[in-house]
Amino acid sequence: MNAWTVCCESCDHRWNLVGTWSEYERQAIESRPCPRCGAYTLSSPEPTKATRHKPRPSWAKSYARPALQAG
Ligand SMILES: [Zn+2]
Numbered sequence: 001m002n003a004w005t006v007c008c009e010s011c012d013h014r015w016n017l018v019g020t021w022s023e024y025e026r027q028a029i030e031s032r033p034c035p036r037c038g039a040y041t042l043s044s045p046e047p048t049k050a051t052r053h054k055p056r057p058s059w060a061k062s063y064a065r066p067a068l069q070a071g
Contacts, residue, residue, distance in 0.1 A: 004047040010039035021047055 004021050006029055007014040013036040019025070021044075029044045 002047055004044060006042055006044045008034040008036065008039065009041040009043060010034060011037040013037065017044070 002021055003016050003018045005014055005016055011034065013034060017029075026044050026046070030042050031040075032042065033040050034042055
């Protein structure tokens with residue numbers, strides 16, 4: 001089960017939905033008017049996963065070395 005946020009860009013009204021996010025759900029939500037102001041400006045972007053680790057590129061190691069050399 002995921003939770004994602006629906007946000008109205010017109011009045012900044014937002015609320016959370018619980019379920020499985022999908023492109024179909026997104027379009028269904030965004031095709032409806034805002035329950036608060038009635039504008040068709042709802043957006044429900046795909047929830048981003050909080051724990052996403054990017055692998056370090058291999059070339060980053062060479063830059064981590066100290067540039068100055070004793071001697
Ligand atoms: Zn609104």
